[in-house]
Amino acid sequence: MDADGPRQQAAREATSWLIALQEDPDDPNLRRQFEVWRSASSLNDAVWQSTQRVLEIGRSIPPRPSDEWPTYLSSRERSASARTPRRRRWIVATLGMAAAAAIALTVGPSVLQRLEADHLTSTAELRDIGLDDGSTVMLSARSAIAVSGTAGERQVTLVEGEAFFQVRPDPARPFRVISGPVRTTVVGTRFDVRRDSWGVFVGVEEGQVEVEASQFGTKERLQAGEAIRIEFNGKVARSADQLTVAAWRKGQLVAQNMSLQEAVDQLRRFYSGAIIMTDGSLGSRRVTGIYNLADPEEALRAIGHAHGAKVRRVTSWMLLISAE
Known part of the structure; x- marks a missing residue:
């Protein structure tokens, strides 16, 4: 396993625990199982703390016009770097960069677009x-x-x-x-x-x-x-x-045996926030149907309901998709 393997595995497990605990916050058995996982290693504990920190930052971010995201993310990154001790900075950087990348790719035009377009x-x-x-x-x-x-x-x-x-x-x-x-x-x-x-x-x-x-x-x-x-x-x-050719001109996503990943990619362009798929295996599931691009969150929930996925709103601007 490469050097990033344990970190990536811990980050995936932390995300799964985050979802489970938000869904059943009062389940004592679930809480005990979580504490066993967290105390199993210092890496699990550190990644969990970083996950919580990223979530708290996310909850504090108000909806913003897409043009403001590159400047906003840069300011958050500089602020976080100044406050974080060096010995823990690699963990925050791992999750913070992942969150920033997800936001940059799913919320606003990328820097590359601005340079080339x-x-x-x-x-x-x-x-x-x-x-x-x-x-x-x-x-x-x-x-x-x-x-x-x-x-x-x-x-x-x-x-x-x-x-x-x-x-x-x-x-x-x-x-x-x-x-x-x-x-x-x-x-x-x-x-x-x-x-x-x-x-x-x-x-x-x-x-x-x-x-x-x-x-x-x-x-x-x-x-x-x-x-x-x-x-x-x-x-x-x-x-x-x-019927599927440029259906977006009529405000529709027309999916005919489309992968769920492709459908999510299309909905992201119409959603003023981040849509993050926590389980990569969902992406290969096939989607058929007609969905309203004017309400991408409702479209995403309809797709999830029909294809064994659950959509959770974790902040005012972030949706997580996971397996049921």
Whole structure:
């Protein structure tokens, strides 16, 4: 086991105990079992104290506009560093960095987005963008694009999130969307591209597109009503259902045999807070249904209820998802 193994295991166990104790705070048997675990090692005790500290910080944080999160998190990190003795700082850093990363990834645009993007949106915000060539982009919530091009081609990089493209035909200048290792090329069409932590989804509403991920040896041509998902591990899955293409434009999450992890990733962009999955095994469960993006917390609870997961609100802005 590597050096971080015991720490990570203790942190996972501390999170499980936190959830259990919040659910049954008056259960004496549960409390006794917890104390046995806590006293079993100094690492368990130290990680538990750090977990409590992170939770207390979380409870004290008021809801904030997404643009304020990078500055706020930096100030909290500096404050915590100044107060924490060096001998315990590695524990606080382990959990504090994890919490900060979860917040930064699920609450507001990342620093990388701000550096690379020409256009970006905040939580639950949709924006129409007109490009110089006459094409249009509808940017989904918490998403970002960078626009570039040459005399021979037009190019948009999807830095994060999701966007729907309506491309003005120009055979002399193909239109390309770059999303990580995946390149989508068109002449004139209407299509959707989504990039999340696991891969890239492309769906076509009108016309046809060519989708290529050369590092995986993938090259596919899609017609109207067809879609493809290319995961960053090389796995490829095609589907055919026009209802799922950019359903977010109508305020809907349409899931058709979608992984629970992918569904959560989409809901995060519409939720003004952090959604944290405490049990990674939940992510592979399959979700089918239509959910309201205007109420992402209720949508998340409906998904959890149908698929053996429980959603708990631990602060005014943080939701935890765990197995029942």
